[in-house]
Amino acid sequence: MTLLRTHIGSTLRSARVAQGRTLRDVAKGARVSLGYLSEVERGQKEASSELLNSICAALELQLSAVIADISLQLKASEAPTLSVVEDAA
């Protein structure tokens, strides 16, 4: 089952890694604990909307950009059969 928090976590982690930043650095910027950020990134904890905003701000990302990225990931993960049909056409 596709879970929103899994996609939120992987998107935040990808952005952080792409920026060459540590969990410690981003957690400090977002004023969350390192453990909390790590759990959110691994999709093990639901980020509250307020803390999601703080993490996005620490990563200098707009929430809309994060959600747009997740929307594309979800679309890809939800329609595997259609993709196969399209490939075959």
Next chain:
Amino acid sequence: MTLLRTHIGSTLRSARVAQGRTLRDVAKGARVSLGYLSEVERGQKEASSELLNSICAALELQLSAVIADISLQLKASEAPTLSVVEDAA
């Protein structure tokens, strides 16, 4: 401050109302309490990823469609100045 749960709630409520369905009906289909669904719709409670999936299933919506809709809402709410500039151009 824009909160993800506000947008999730309003999108779910709009979909339910567009389908002419009651809170009771959708809550039953999603196996959540009426009070929980009502709080989620009003942006007062964070829906867990699992229950968000259940609510989407009860509304016969794909999670990707809900998230795509929210992505557009967020984009619109984040760039009011740009919109004004575009209107004036």
